[in-house]
Amino acid sequence: MGHADYLALVDPDTAFWSLVARDRLSDAMGDGPLLRAYRRKAAAFAREMDLLRFGLKPSAVYFNPTERCNLNCSYCYIPDGMRSGGNHMPRERLLDALQRLKDYFKRTLPAGAVPQIIFHGAEPLLVRDSVFAGIDAFRHDFRFGVQTNATLLDDAAVEFLAERDVSIGISLDAPGRAIADRTRKDWSGQGVHGKVLEAMDRLRGYEAWSVICTMTRENARQLTGMVELLHRREVPTCLMNIVRCTLPPSREVKPADAPAAKAFLAALDRSYELYRETGRKLVVGNFANVLLAILAPTARRLMCDISPCGGGRCFFAVTPSGDMFPCSEFIGIEALRGGNLFRDEVEQVLESGPFQLVTGRSVDAIDPCRRCAIRHFCGSPCPAEAHEMNGGMNRTGAFCELYEEQIRYAFRLIADGREGAYLWDGWDRGTKTTFELGGR
Numbered sequence: 001m002g003h004a005d006y007l008a009l010v011d012p013d014t015a016f017w018s019l020v021a022r023d024r025l026s027d028a029m030g031d032g033p034l035l036r037a038y039r040r041k042a043a044a045f046a047r048e049m050d051l052l053r054f055g056l057k058p059s060a061v062y063f064n065p066t067e068r069c070n071l072n073c074s075y076c077y078i079p080d081g082m083r084s085g086g087n088h089m090p091r092e093r094l095l096d097a098l099q100r101l102k103d104y105f106k107r108t109l110p111a112g113a114v115p116q117i118i119f120h121g122a123e124p125l126l127v128r129d130s131v132f133a134g135i136d137a138f139r140h141d142f143r144f145g146v147q148t149n150a151t152l153l154d155d156a157a158v159e160f161l162a163e164r165d166v167s168i169g170i171s172l173d174a175p176g177r178a179i180a181d182r183t184r185k186d187w188s189g190q191g192v193h194g195k196v197l198e199a200m201d202r203l204r205g206y207e208a209w210s211v212i213c214t215m216t217r218e219n220a221r222q223l224t225g226m227v228e229l230l231h232r233r234e235v236p237t238c239l240m241n242i243v244r245c246t247l248p249p250s251r252e253v254k255p256a257d258a259p260a261a262k263a264f265l266a267a268l269d270r271s272y273e274l275y276r277e278t279g280r281k282l283v284v285g286n287f288a289n290v291l292l293a294i295l296a297p298t299a300r301r302l303m304c305d306i307s308p309c310g311g312g313r314c315f316f317a318v319t320p321s322g323d324m325f326p327c328s329e330f331i332g333i334e335a336l337r338g339g340n341l342f343r344d345e346v347e348q349v350l351e352s353g354p355f356q357l358v359t360g361r362s363v364d365a366i367d368p369c370r371r372c373a374i375r376h377f378c379g380s381p382c383p384a385e386a387h388e389m390n391g392g393m394n395r396t397g398a399f400c401e402l403y404e405e406q407i408r409y410a411f412r413l414i415a416d417g418r419e420g421a422y423l424w425d426g427w428d429r430g431t432k433t434t435f436e437l438g439g440r
Ligand code: SF4
Pocket: 244, 303, 304, 305, 309, 310, 311, 327, 328, 329, 381, 382, 383, 384
């Protein structure tokens, strides 16, 4: 893991790990207290990992109320013909869809559990009246979120969403106009950086908002500046997601693994420095999730870095026509369409061949991931890339070194006792210690 004093020992099957001082390695590997204590717990850890990987039920839906978008970003996973001339979901149809989802979750989730609906891209605020009507009609049945490009997020929209505690995710790729506008622009080629900054001003002070920055070849060197901008503007959480290379246009802006990892870790370093200087955190959510995968596997919030991933088993995606896909990444790929919300039972769609293709993709059957020590911290994402870019579900995705490097980085932080600075306050609420031996 690249630490001067500690080595990480990992049991790849259970994701159990221990940090061992370099000069104590032979003690740890012998038949001493660590291995004896671990053997007593190993079966329970294996069961927990199994439950996380195979025992969860969907509790969220990525709901696309329109195929259209007012932008034409270069890496978008939705085919451009759909985004430029696709369909909106009529209001009555949207309300009907939410009712069907409510009925489904009532059948499957324990009493009191509140599932999540995230209105997602293309651009959901193009059909704002329908979306807002849905939020009002079902506000006691779902937790709502809206993922938007922010260009239509005016004062009235922010007020409506904030009053109802709707989480708001917006997209921005770089601190300066010149780079940000290379990937995110409208159909005439005009960038939207200025409009996004205006929306960020409106959101300042709201707790439940975040910024997604998609890492590409264009902005890799801007990530540290991006962290500075987001921190300065008091953004509570950001995601710095590597571009998904599912469709050919997004591969045009794919960065190489090693420089992407270097830039990402430098940005994480900067977020730590800013926290030390100001006492205020900017949580980089996707990295925080990797830390959680190590520290408290079942507390993780995102489901790309576990295998099978969350697509089709923790959540699914619904399009404006009601078509259901395991994840938004598959929208537009006919072979991965599992059924239709208006014609089929959700339970049947979840069992369909296309869904099983994704939910059945296991890191244990992928070379070289099946021999990788950190396979349950990484999960070998993403099945959409594996299928579309690399030729099949039993292939790897587009990046490996990036995941390796961030997991090494995470272990170094844990060894130094700095992990809390990268996590949400209260991240461990509801967790419990199941194994403890020795100390730092
Ligand atoms: S790994 Fe890919 S398919 Fe799976 S949840 Fe993440 S984006 Fe979706």
